[in-house]
Amino acid sequence: MAAALTASCSGGSPAPGGPAAAGKSATASASPAPAIKISPAQGSSKVKPNKKVVVTASGGALDEVVVQGGGKQLEGSFNADKTKWVSKEPLRPTSSYSVSAKAGATTAAASFKTLKPEVELEVADVTPNQKGEKVGVGAPIILTFNNPVSDKAAVEGALEVEAEKPVEGAWRWINDKTVIYRTAKYWPAHQDVKLTARLNGVQGGKDMYGVKDYTTTIKIGAKQISKVNTKTHMMYVYRDGKKVKTMRISAGMATTREYTTTSGxxxxxxxxxxxxxxxPGRKKGDPGYYDVMINHAVRISNSGEYVHAKNNVWxxxxxxxxxxxxxxRPDQAKWFHDTMQRGDVVDIIGTNRELEWNNGWGFWQLSFKEWKKGSALEETR
Structure with missing residues (x-):
């Protein structure tokens, strides 16, 4: 009996499954709480609008990230194992933001403010886009900004054109303030085209950021195409593929380049x-000087060319x-004047003077391949 008692009181290892073993197992399986890091950091000010909001978790996965500011919730996405969240869109300038994140039982929060731009960028004009206007199938979209843009690729990347009947198109910069959208082929007729400029927070140049988005709908009307032959002195107007008007015309006398109608x-x-x-370039009394009022005139170039009325039917x-x-003829010119849509096509042949692509809206004088070379995004590819 004594031997049994001595054995039971010796300092050997506890029996498997005893209280000490259970305690050691519980300690080994305990994990530290996840740590959450938010950028921009709490209290940051003058944050650039094009900076990403980044939330990371170490020691665990993120369950939820919510970023509020600028009057909306900011969109973002997680990586594959949900240890990182990154915002997808620019921040709104001159705005306050709050960030909240959760990973398991751990929560974190931060707030920051974006800077006020020294130069604000926004859309100043879109042409053609008058209220209630329908435009022709050749119509460009001419977008003008309020300030010169130096980071053209960033701004162009914020422009989106969505058509009900999609067709390939591209932007071309003609100066630091103006960019023009042209399709590869004429717009399909009778549809709406939505233009969206997601400029908010986009950096357009040094200390310049977009301050608000812009959206508008452009209505494409009938497919009206006029064919003019200066050698046969005839003009035919087609609407949606059907000939609707035959017009006898007189074109430039071609005694000088100035008096030669442009083909194209x-x-x-x-x-x-x-x-x-x-x-142009003449004063009263000079040979060739004229100063006249002309009825029912439709401009087709910037070099003074119109389709207009003239009572010289001979x-x-x-x-x-x-x-x-x-x-x-005056009655036919009035009809053309009254039915035209900006962006209708007038295709002229028969002269030795070509219309320049940048003479008025002569944009279709360039092949689409050449047109695309004026895109800032094309240059970066």
Whole structure:
């Protein structure tokens, strides 16, 4: 009995499964709480709007990240194991943001403020886009900004064109304030096209950031295409593939380059009744000087070319006697004036003077391959 008692009181290892073994196992399986890090850090000010909000977790996965500010919840995405969350869109300038995150039982929060831009960037004008206007199938989208843009790739990347009947297109910068969208082929007729400029927070140059987004809908009307042949002195107008008007015309007399009608794909740009036309570079008394009021005039270039009314039916259909414009019978010119949409196509052939691509809206004079070379995004590829 004594031996048994001695054995039971010796300092050997506890029996497997005893109280000491259970305690040691529980201690080994305990894990530290996840740690959460937020950037920008708590209290940051003058944060650049193009900075990403980044939330990371070590020792665990993120369950939830919510970023509020600028009047909305900021969108973002997790990585595969949910240890990192990164915002997807720019921040709004001159705004306060709050960040809250949760990983298991751990929570974290931070707040920060974005800077006020020294220079604000926004859309100043979109043409053609008058209220209630329908435009032709050749119409460009001419976007003008309020300030010169130096980071054109960043700004162009914020522009989105969505058509009900999609067609390939591209932007081309013609100066630091103006960028133009043209399709590879004419727009399909009778549809809406939505333009969105997601400029908010986009850096357009040194100390310049977009301060608000812009969106508008452009309505594409009928497919109206006019074919003009200066050698046969005829003009045919087609709408949605059907010939709707045959017009006898007289074009430029071509005694000088100035008096030669340009050949190529023109777009109708504006109309007026009447238009005052004055000979360029001449003063009263000079040979060739004129100062006249012309009815029902539709501009097709910036070098003074119009389709307009002229009561010289003796020449129309027979010979070219104008200073470069296309003139037609007054009643037919009025019809054309009244039915035109900005961006309708006027395709002229028969002369040795080509329309320049940047003469008015002569953008279709460039192949689409050439057109795309003016894209800032094309340059970065």
């Amino acid at each position: 794909v023109h777009l109708t740009m504006e109309r007026a009744n009447p238009v005052r036309m004055i000979s 020449a129309q259909g027979r010979q070219n006697v104008s200073h470069g414009c296309i003139n037609s």
